[in-house]
Amino acid sequence: MRKKVTKAIFPVAGLGTRFLPATKSVPKEIMTLVDRPLVQYAIDEARAAGIKEFIFVTSRGKGALEDYFDHAPQLEQELRKKGKDDLLNTLKSTNMDSGEIAYIRQHRALGLGHAVWCARRLIHNEPFAVMLPDDVIAAEKPCLQQMVEAYEETGGNMVAAMEVPAHKTSSYGVLDVEEDMGSMVKVKGMVEKPKADEAPSNLAVIGRYILSPDVFRHLNQIKSGAGGEIQLTDAIAREIEDGEGVYGYRFRGQRFDCGSKSGFLQATVAFGLSRDDLRDDLEGYLTEVMSTRKAAE
Template sequence: MTNKVTKAIFPVAGLGTRFLPATKSVPKEIMTLVDRPLIQYAIDEARAAGITEFIFVTSRGKSALEDYFDRAPELEAAVQAKNKPELMDILDHTNMESGAIAYIRQHRPMGLGHAVWCARRLIGDEPFAVILPDDVIAAEKPCLQQMVEAYAERGGCMVATMEVPDDKVSAYGILDVEDPAETVLRVRGMVEKPQAKDAPSNLAVIGRYILTPSVLDTLDGLGQGAGGEIQLTDAIAAEIDGSSGVSALKFEGQRYDCGSKAGFLQATVAFGLSRPDLNGEFADYLTELVAARTGG
């Protein structure tokens, strides 16, 4: 029987340089997709999967991220004075209970593996999830919930995976698996950011993980990997020959890379069209825009 996953690490220390100048004053994770910041999508997904303890690995300049999950007395008073209970419900959903969130500083940008390692004392000897807020996944059943259900049967370490075009494999950790036709795959190997000619497959690891605490022990003695950073992929790969091994879940849903401008715009369109209160007017605008561009 596997232990229940109740803790999640959110690595949010990055500077977001691809979104300058916006990220000069606004943390990337607070950037808004329709009317919710990226971090809210990640938190909601974690809650749906049964996560009750949220660990943020931050850096300088992230105070707005911390404030977002705190109460806003002046704003709440103004909303209450206008008698708008639906807005109060929205505000209440963004508040976190005292003690539910912990903040850990990553003082130097040394990679995702190092960011996860920074939270080791709050993890202890329990399995834990890692969620990268840049990866926003639209799914009927949230991606991490799908993983938690698969993990309950498989155990060990588990990563979320999806197929990517050959010209994109060098941007991801890539898997070598036993049977690529399965939904839950047994992983034989992992390589970080290979060239297409050297890649064992086109199955990429995306920003959802369920990991055993032994990964933290591996990270403790791990040196620099690809890009001169401490790679989480390298530490997970060390678990492949362990007693429980490493699995990969082909999740159901659409992933958007909101760490890139193009991906963020794609997600904005997709999530806007999915909203009943927006899709009519927004769809009409997009139709007119496309017609004007194509001369239709």
């Protein structure tokens, strides 16, 4: 019987330099998208997929991230006293029970593959998910839940994938497709950040993975790859060489790259417009802005 995916690794050790000066004192992962930190969207998605253990790979200066998931007795007491039950329930959804969450330090910035490798002793011999909070996905059924359901049929290794314009392939890991089955593709190779004219396809890997523990064995052996970093893509590619199944899953939903300023702003607008309590005001403002801009042209 195939083991269930109940553990997820969240690599959050990055410095968030693209958002300086904000990230000088605030970890990028707790910057707010509407009224929830980026990391909360990832946690909610993981919980919907059946994840029970949450492993954060952090670095120096991420104390605020750890505090965010802790209980806040004084604040809870004040909300309870004032009868603000809705806010109290919202606050409780951010709490993590003891033993549910773990923090591992990545002492050197050696890339995503190295960050995942740092959590190896907490995974043991189980399949696990990797979630990059920078990638926020708006979907009717959460992306990782879609992938877990597909994984139950395939096993092996699975990456979330989406089509990107050819000129953007150099920003992604790209799949070399052996067989296209619609929502799923079987993969015969993976290339990290290829030039546009060398990319095997335009099907790019984004920040959701379900991986076999064998990946750690490959990460042990890999030296630095593209960008001088230890690439997770390279370790997954070695799984293919070993004859293990690797699949790309075309998820249903819209992905926002919240690691970039423009992506963060686009996500803010999209999530704001999806909220009943914000839609009318925001829509009216955007209409007004666009009308003024057109008139000025």
